Amino acid sequence: MIPETLQLYEPKAALVVFITHGSACPYIEYYDMDSSGCPINPHPLTVREAQCLSKALDTREQSGKAFLRPEGILPPNVLHLDPSQNGSVVWYTKPQRRKLYFADSLGLDNGTIALPALVWKANKKQLQIFALNIKTKPKAETPLFHAPFFNLYQKGFVCMGNVTIAIKAASTLEEFINAWQGYFFESYFSHHINEHNPVGVNLFNLYKELMADPKKPFPTDILRTTPLTLKNLL
Template sequence: MEDITNSFANYFEPTCALVFYQCKTGFNNTYVEYFDMENGVPINPHPLSVNEGKRLAKALQVDEENLNLLKSDGIVNNNLLSFDAKSSKIVWYTKAQFRELFFNKNLGIKSGKAHTPPMVWIADRETLKVFALSTSRKPTINTPLYNAPYFNVYVDGSVCMGTVDISTVETGSVDELMKLWENYFFNSYFSHLMSDHNPVKGNCVMMWENLIDNGKFFPTAMLVKTSKKLNDILL
């Protein structure tokens, strides 16, 4: 029988110890004594040196970037496709569904509930990109992406949030960040096409006018296919 216990975990052994002495005469002077450790026994006591203090400070240093890493709340949601904790970038998809949409009055489209296509979302704490899918099946790496058929979206999928106050900096949860971006996107007012980019085959205004409050499914035949597949945007 081979003992493989040591391969199960990392074990920490004491290498040094510090003893702090303070003067009780009111001067609040502090003296630090440094001990080396040998088989768990403190030896070689001496005043803490400058180099030893630097090594201690380096060992205790916390990377501020790691304090706000993105994390999962538990079991990862089935619609999450990819996420990078350090960069806070996530990719997920949503199925076709009815959503409440808001339009700027200058478009001449009344706000209301309409059926929206399946979507792929790419976001970090500051930016959002969206694409559409032709079916609600979970996409694979070879699934083609379509232009998101909305106003305020550039040809590369980037979303112009206008004057919407985005507050995701303190968000540490993957699920919460996903929900925040979906709410920001659909609870803001769609106002105009970006740089003459028409995201659908036909008239975008008329399409949404026909979909608002009539219960019809989104016409996927009007989606415009991009040159990208899901694999091109995964992290």
């Protein structure tokens, strides 16, 4: 007896690909299958049959459905999720210490520094990042501050320079977040954009102070305010 949960698949057709020596173009024959599973009625693959085969092999729709699907329970640091094909994610990270890399032209050694809590918003092509002056999970009314990094535009968009962004069409939520954080922290910071200084002090000197003292937390009182709250990103 076959369990009710199992599905039986009966052979319906078969394809045979023929290739001649020296030719890059194959010849394909289509075979029907009789009731005993034997191939019969061979004939060249028709346009209609080729279209049906192309549709069966097209995984784009399934990949789109998998985009931004969480691997398990929704991560607690995710604040907003748009799982459409061109969707986006808003998430936050708690205060942490991270190694930053700097272009030689900046004259600053690579090093690990303390960072404030951060709010991130990304889609497949671009990233925005802001800072928080709190350590707890932000709410819709929580004010956003300029993130304390080089290579940022006034509205929080990140200039990724020569970094190649390659977000997979079927990235899970966790893969998407990890990829963007990797792109950001593994890139080389080099300059202020349009003279936009995101903090109320010299950022170069601030980094040197934080790298010199591993125990020093990020001084959130020097963060510069933006007119935005979290709900503006949702």
